[in-house]
Amino acid sequence: MSDLKLTAEPRTQFGKGAARKIRRDHKIPAVMYGHGSDPVHITLPGHDAMLALKSSNALLTIVLDGKEQLALAKDVQRDPIKPVIEHVDLVIVRKGEKVVVDVPVHLEGEAGPETVVTTDHTSLQLEVEATSIPEHVVVSVEGAEAGTQILAGQVELPEGAALVTDAEALVVNVTAQVTAEALEAELSEAEAEAGIEREESDEAAGSAPAAGDAAAEAGTAADEA
Template identity: 75%
Template structure:
């Protein structure tokens, strides 16, 4: 992980929804920082810089308050469900050399064998790592894997300095045989037949079919106009 992002914070003396709205209108983000037995500190963070920093999962932050620096991790980030806005941040205090438990995303790379389907059953793995060295992701290669291959959490190669917390028997990647389009259509047709579903032929297609049958028998199709005698 890269060096901690430094954010200049200001202590808050006003609380409640009204105070929080006022902070957000000023382009800042209300936050609270706690941990290591210290009393919670209510602060205001710079909106743009904080938004950019928290684009990265498990971002390590250096919070500067009145000249004093404190390392922290974002424990909970409340985002607006519609607008790209952070409404509130909970920060947990960390120390250099301290290990923390975090969820790290799983990234697949490579191509499995032809005609296979790769399913990612666990999008993240829970790891224990140094607060100052949290990996950005865990890479799992599926290159050339055949149908029937399963990768469990305990078999995943972890970044140096990280320890697995997730159950080692948890299924992370499952490689199965891909079903062909023909087999899929056959299964669908069979299921529809069992359910008694019948497809009606469209009116235009029915008319064309009737015209074709009539032409084969040498008779005009129903509804078709007869040619006038010359």
């Protein structure tokens, strides 16, 4: 059961102006819907709601007019600049009901030496009980060698969770680290194919004697002979 309890107030005024006034009062406009019921427009306490909605898939107990209702935070609209929540969509859920949510992927461990670990899927879609939504799923890359690929179907899921994401979807890819020499060779090959000629570097030019200097040195040697 959710231990994130928020006391809400009914909302009767709508529009941008009303929403701005609600936020000025350190509250958050929200709407709660689901299970065939009419949408209920409410306001949430700003500070408490910000804390409760720090984690994704937050399951909340909304207290409205003395009655409690379980709700899942479905859409949280945040200000792109300020640390402010502009609006929240809440979906009514019931104890024992299953929901489909996106659960973040959390990597653990260190892959083998000289490897690069890439996460292709940062989250997996799972079907779980509304009251048992995991914070994340753990994928271990401990000691993984170059060439290792971990698919969605290979990820160990929490008890009671079912995978909705395609089981063949690539989650983690471990590749060999590219050395500076290999990168330089690849760049040179690409430039050659494109017909690009590199200019001689200042260092290389400085290490080679100029044509005039070489001729002068040759003339001096001849005079001495």
